[in-house]
Amino acid sequence: MAKNPTGKGSSSRREGSGRAISESTTERLSIYLRCLTQLERAGVETISSKEMAQRFQLNSALIRKDLTYFGEFGMRGVGYNVPELRSHIVQILGLDRELRVAIIGAGNLGQALADYRGFNSEGCRIVVLFDVAPEKVGTQSRGGVPVRHVDMLEQTLRDEKVNIVALAVPSGQGQALLERAAAAGVRAVLNFVPDRLRPPEGVFIRNVDLKIQLEGLAFQLARVQ
C-alpha cells in the first residue's frame, strides 16, 4: 500500500483543525465501547476509570480526559454507570441508528468483509455487495449478502438507503467508483484500495492499511531481538 501515503483515515487529521476530534479519540471511544459492552454482559453496574484501565490495559487519565470531552459522565468516588456510559458512547459514535453498508468488490476481501462478524453488529448492517463478474452477480455471500452488478450501483445505493460504502476493488478502480457512490448520495467511504483517492466535496474517506499493524509488530520484534 505504498501509494497510500497517509495511511488509514488521514482525511480527518488536518493541521490547525483546533477542537476537531482526532481519529485516535474516536478509536479510543470504540475501544471503550467494547469494554463497556463486555462489562455490561458480565453484569458490572459501575466502574471507575482506574478499574477500567487495569482490567483492559488502558490509560486511566486518558479515559477521564476523553470522556469529560463529551460531557460529565462519572461521579467522583463512585465511577461510571456502565449501561449509561455505554449508551452515551453509542450515541456519540452515531451508532444509535442503523448504518447501511454496501461493499463494492466481491472478491476474497469483499466477501470476508460482508461476513465479518463485527460489521454486522450494533448500528451496522451490510446490505449488498457489488461485482462485475457474471459468475458472482446473483449469488450471495456465505452469510447471505446478495451480490448485484456494478451497473446497478447508483440505483441500488439509493433504493437500499446506503450510508457507507466499503471499496474492496483492485488498484486503479477506486476513484471512479468513489465518485459514482458520492453522486448517488453516499457521504462516507471505507477504502481498502491501495491507492490515494481524492474525496469529492463533503465525503469522508477512511483508508484502511493493514500493513500498519504488521509494521507495529515488526517494530516490537526488532526491539527484543
Added chain:
Amino acid sequence: MAKNPTGKGSSSRREGSGRAISESTTERLSIYLRCLTQLERAGVETISSKEMAQRFQLNSALIRKDLTYFGEFGMRGVGYNVPELRSHIVQILGLDRELRVAIIGAGNLGQALADYRGFNSEGCRIVVLFDVAPEKVGTQSRGGVPVRHVDMLEQTLRDEKVNIVALAVPSGQGQALLERAAAAGVRAVLNFVPDRLRPPEGVFIRNVDLKIQLEGLAFQLARVQ
C-alpha cells in the same frame, strides 16, 4: 467483535509504561514511511516537516516530535533528507530484514490477506497459509501462497522460519492456535479472530478490529447530519 474489549493492538498500551513507545507513534512512523516512499519515487530530495505536513495532511509539530524521539534527523532551515530519513524509519520499524509471515485460516479473509499487496512488500513476505479443509490443503492462493494442513503447523513454522502469524480462523479457535504457534517459537501475532486472546509470555499480539474504522465514519456522519 464485541468480545475484543481493547480493540486493535492494545497489548502495548499499558498504564505507567513510561517511555514505552505507543502504538499511535509506531502507526505514525508507518504513515511517514508511506509519505517518504512516495516522495522518494517522485524524486524529492529534501522536505521540511511543514511541507510534509501540508502535502499529506499531517501535523508538523507532531512530525518533529516523533522524529526527534528517535534521534536528530532534520537540519534547521533545510529539512529532512528524504532517502536518509526513509531508511532510518525502515530501520526503526525493523523492516530492514525480511519478516516471514504465516496465515492460519485459508477462508475468504486468510486468502485476501495472503494476496493483499501491502503485506507482500518491503520487509514482509507471506510464506504459507494453513487450513484443515481437505479441498484447500495442497492448493495455492491466487498469488501463489501454498496452503498446508494445520497438522503441519509447528514443523512448517520452524522450517519456514516464520516470525509473524496472522490468525484468520473462526471465533473460538484462536487461543489454541496462538499457543501452538508460540510453542513453535513465533513471537508476534496479528489477530483477526473476534475473541480476546491471552498472550503467552513474551508474545506480542495486535488485535485488528475493522469495525473501529466503520465507527469512525459513523461518528463523522453523525456530526454532519
